[in-house]
Amino acid sequence: MADTKKVDILIAGQGASSFSAALYSARYQMSTLIASEQFGGETAIGGDIENYPGFPSIDGYDLMLKMKEQVDLLEVPIHHSNIVAVEKSGEGFITTLQDGTKVESLSVILAIGRERRKLNLLNEEDLMGKGVSYCSTCDAPLYRNKKVIVVGGGSAAVEGAILLGKYATEVWLVYRKSTFTRPEPMLVTQLNQAENIHQVMDTEIAELLENDFGLIGAKLSKEYEGSDQIDIDGIFIEIGADPRNEIAKAMGVEINPDTDEVHVNRDMNTNIPGLYAAGDLTDGSGNLKQTVTAAAQGAIAALSAYEHASEIKANRAEAAVTVGD
Numbered sequence: 406m407a408d409t410k411k412v413d414i415l416i417a418g419q420g421a422s423s424f425s426a427a428l429y430s431a432r433y434q435m436s437t438l439i440a441s442e443q444f445g446g447e448t449a450i451g452g453d454i455e456n457y458p459g460f461p462s463i464d465g466y467d468l469m470l471k472m473k474e475q476v477d478l479l480e481v482p483i484h485h486s487n488i489v490a491v492e493k494s495g496e497g498f499i500t501t502l503q504d505g506t507k508v509e510s511l512s513v514i515l516a517i518g519r520e521r522r523k524l525n526l527l528n529e530e531d532l533m534g535k536g537v538s539y540c541s542t543c544d545a546p547l548y549r550n551k552k553v554i555v556v557g558g559g560s561a562a563v564e565g566a567i568l569l570g571k572y573a574t575e576v577w578l579v580y581r582k583s584t585f586t587r588p589e590p591m592l593v594t595q596l597n598q599a600e601n602i603h604q605v606m607d608t609e610i611a612e613l614l615e616n617d618f619g620l621i622g623a624k625l626s627k628e629y630e631g632s633d634q635i636d637i638d639g640i641f642i643e644i645g646a647d648p649r650n651e652i653a654k655a656m657g658v659e660i661n662p663d664t665d666e667v668h669v670n671r672d673m674n675t676n677i678p679g680l681y682a683a684g685d686l687t688d689g690s691g692n693l694k695q696t697v698t699a700a701a702q703g704a705i706a707a708l709s710a711y712e713h714a715s716e717i718k719a720n721r722a723e724a725a726v727t728v729g730d
């Protein structure tokens with residue numbers, strides 16, 4: 406028979422928003438369980454983090470280890486299985502995990518982040534790790550003295566191109582539109598000043614070219630400087646990410662129609678009482694999806710989850726006294 410656990414607050418995810426939520430939840434003396442298979446979230450693969458207060462520069466993996474260590478000190482257990490469904494059950498919830506475990510809780514915090522977007526080219530998946538990467542900050546040092554393409558036009562792509570420009574001999578930043586979307590002005594200035602970064606606008610990647618060892622080039626949707634092909638050693642696909650909203654959608658949670666993110670109010674409430682969401686999954690911090698904003702949202706979600714769970718407990722205690730009378 407499937408194992409059943411009972412806690413006050415269940416937190417799904419092992420990223421910055423989850424660990425921060427767990428820290429606060431445990432300090433509110435709620436029995437807390439983290440359910441998630443994989444440690445660290447996006448921060449752990451983010452390379453050097455230079456904008457998390459208190460750490461002028463820290464490797465993302467190490468930062469997440471520090472967050473986990475702080476939660477470990479409060480003895481919050483981690484069940485290493487992802488959540489697959491959450492159902493309302495009376496005043497609380499029953500969450501089903503991938504390994505069949507059921508978790509009964511009074512509040513649930515969804516902090517399960519986003520999925521990186523792909524170009525969906527024929528051989529893209531096969532070439533992952535053989536020239537195709539989705540993380541400039543992680544893999545840039547591997548391309549020292551090589552040639553690379555970065556695909557995309559948002560902050561991540563522009564940042565990635567600038568970083569890669571410090572390692573690679575030549576970088577082509579390929580974007581399907583004619584102007585970049587929302588990168589910080591400082592980044593655009595740096596981009597324009599980098600002599601080895603070529604901006605290829607109004608262009609898409611049509612095909613990835615490979616030999617027996619991996620990626621060797623890319624075909625463009627139109628010619629750039631006399632050719633529709635660029636010989637490269639690597640391609641970095643930085644075209645955004647999709648919020649992991651399926652579980653929330655199945656529950657009837659309100660989704661932001663513009664961003665597909667779980668809609669939360671300033672207390673991280675969803676439209677379902679007792680269900681909270683935090684971090685990159687939500688529309689709570691607009692376009693600033695960062696470790697610091699995810700951590701902040703986790704803390705706020707934990708306070709809301711604590712208040713909800715405490716109210717249920719207080720009502721139950723009162724009802725028990727009345728029956729006792």
Ligand SMILES: Cc1cc2nc3c(=O)[nH]c(=O)nc-3n(C[C@H](O)[C@H](O)[C@H](O)COP(=O)(O)OP(=O)(O)OC[C@H]3O[C@@H](n4cnc5c(N)ncnc54)[C@H](O)[C@@H]3O)c2cc1C
Binds near residue numbers: 517686
């Ligand atoms: C390459 C890169 C570089 C970055 N650099 C920086 C930077 O320099 N500074 C900065 O502040 N931010 C940076 N970021 C952004 C930052 O990493 C994110 O904003 C932050 O990780 C969001 O935290 P989160 O907790 O919302 O989600 P995530 O970190 O994505 O964590 C989500 C967690 O949920 C888990 N999960 C997924 N599905 C389920 C499920 N069904 N059940 C249970 N768990 C599940 C995942 O395994 C993961 O543990 C970077 C991101 C990337 C990709």
